Amino acid sequence: MQSDELLRQRVEASQDNLVKARYYKTIGDINTAKKWAADEFNKRMNSGYYNSAVRIKREYELPIGVIRDSVERVFNQNKDKGQYEAAARMGKEYGLQESKFVELAIMAFNKYLTREQYQKAIEVEKEFNIPPIRLQEQVLESYKLNLSKERYEMAARIGIQYELPRKLIISAAEKAFKKNLASNRFEKAITLAEETKLNKEIIRKIAAEEFKIRYHKGLYDQANFIMDTFNIPVKMIKDAVIKVFNLHMSKRLYAEASVIAQEYKLKKKDTKSGALKAFDDLINRNDIENAEKIRKAFKISIREVRNTVAATFNKKMENEEFNEALLLKRGRRLPRKMTIRATRKTYRILKSAGYIKFADQLDEEYEITEDNFLKRKIKKFF
Numbered sequence: 001m002q003s004d005e006l007l008r009q010r011v012e013a014s015q016d017n018l019v020k021a022r023y024y025k026t027i028g029d030i031n032t033a034k035k036w037a038a039d040e041f042n043k044r045m046n047s048g049y050y051n052s053a054v055r056i057k058r059e060y061e062l063p064i065g066v067i068r069d070s071v072e073r074v075f076n077q078n079k080d081k082g083q084y085e086a087a088a089r090m091g092k093e094y095g096l097q098e099s100k101f102v103e104l105a106i107m108a109f110n111k112y113l114t115r116e117q118y119q120k121a122i123e124v125e126k127e128f129n130i131p132p133i134r135l136q137e138q139v140l141e142s143y144k145l146n147l148s149k150e151r152y153e154m155a156a157r158i159g160i161q162y163e164l165p166r167k168l169i170i171s172a173a174e175k176a177f178k179k180n181l182a183s184n185r186f187e188k189a190i191t192l193a194e195e196t197k198l199n200k201e202i203i204r205k206i207a208a209e210e211f212k213i214r215y216h217k218g219l220y221d222q223a224n225f226i227m228d229t230f231n232i233p234v235k236m237i238k239d240a241v242i243k244v245f246n247l248h249m250s251k252r253l254y255a256e257a258s259v260i261a262q263e264y265k266l267k268k269k270d271t272k273s274g275a276l277k278a279f280d281d282l283i284n285r286n287d288i289e290n291a292e293k294i295r296k297a298f299k300i301s302i303r304e305v306r307n308t309v310a311a312t313f314n315k316k317m318e319n320e321e322f323n324e325a326l327l328l329k330r331g332r333r334l335p336r337k338m339t340i341r342a343t344r345k346t347y348r349i350l351k352s353a354g355y356i357k358f359a360d361q362l363d364e365e366y367e368i369t370e371d372n373f374l375k376r377k378i379k380k381f382f
Contacts, residue, residue, distance in 0.1 A: 017043065021060060034060050042070040050074070050086070054093060064095055071096070084108035085124055092128065102128055110138040122161070132163045143168060152176035153188070156196055173198055174206065181210045186229060208232050212240035234264055242266065246274035254278065258297060271298045280308045286324050306338065314342040326365065336367050344368050
């Protein structure tokens with residue numbers, strides 16, 4: 001008994017409130033223990049040691065009535081200092097009016113979102129179970145901010161996380177998908193497309209545009225990888241392929257152009273324009289052999305090239321390139337009606353210049369005068 005009394009006296013003489021609280025708790029005097037615990041709680045709250053104060057409150061199950069004054073004072077101090085998360089957490093811990101601390105939690109969320117501290121914003125939202133509808137105004141601002149900074153994927157994820165209208169989510173997701181493709185981040189592009197449930201046709205359309213960009217740059221392997229990965233039908237990229245085909249033909253890269261035509265199964269209507277221009281170019285350069293190869297390779301009929309050949313023929317006759325003109329006439333079997341005007345003009349010039357023999361040879365070959373024309377007709381008849 002004497003030792004117990006001595007211990008009690010020593011405890012009473014102590015300046016440590018927790019020593020007293022633990023002593024009275026040990027001997028079963030809970031009310032006195034709570035009194036000393038409350039004194040220490042208030043002391044620590046006033047000094048800013050909130051975590052240790054919480055531990056005391058929980059250990060001694062302090063009722064709000066004995067600590068309310070210090071709790072509300074510190075709660076308001078944190079609020080006034082803009083420390084909304086600390087104030088909200090305090091309100092929740094000590095059972096203050098829910099509307100008060102939830103409102104502060106929303107303010108903390110908005111603060112973090114404005115500062116682009118997204119993880120902290122998410123943590124606050126989850127901890128205080130804030131309804132998404134209460135957050136949408138600030139969320140929308142954050143969405144717009146990320147769009148303006150071209151952080152499209154972040155904007156899309158914010159839209160998903162906080163249930164923004166689907167049209168906003170899709171708008172950001174499309175931009176993010178396009179940006180990821182351009183940066184070769186194919187896995188990220190596919191993952192985001194799946195998460196946002198992008199329409200397959202939209203995916204193909206964006207992928208087709210990226211195909212065209214790379215194809216025009218000559219990055220054929222990359223373009224084909226995109227085509228295969230996103231299952232792009234040829235009809236969506238044919239215009240780009242035809243453009244590159246025609247470009248190769250104009251640069252006289254006929255073998256490369258032929259490979260393109262075969263790889264993408266281009267039809268005659270797709271290659272005709274480029275093939276005709278190439279044919280025209282070769283004919284003008286007297287490369288009849290290669291012109292004929294082009295004509296056959298791209299299934300251009302003789303009838304389809306006759307006007308081109310005739311125009312070149314006339315030009316060569318005017319330039320007195322008679323041998324080249326003759327090769328064209330015979331090789332392409334130009335009819336008399338397509339050669340008569342140019343040859344008749346040349347015939348007259350030769351006649352007037354005294355080149356009678358040469359003029360007669362020209363007449364015989366091209367049936368310029370009526371006599372030769374009739375002779376040839378009669379010869380064919382018999």
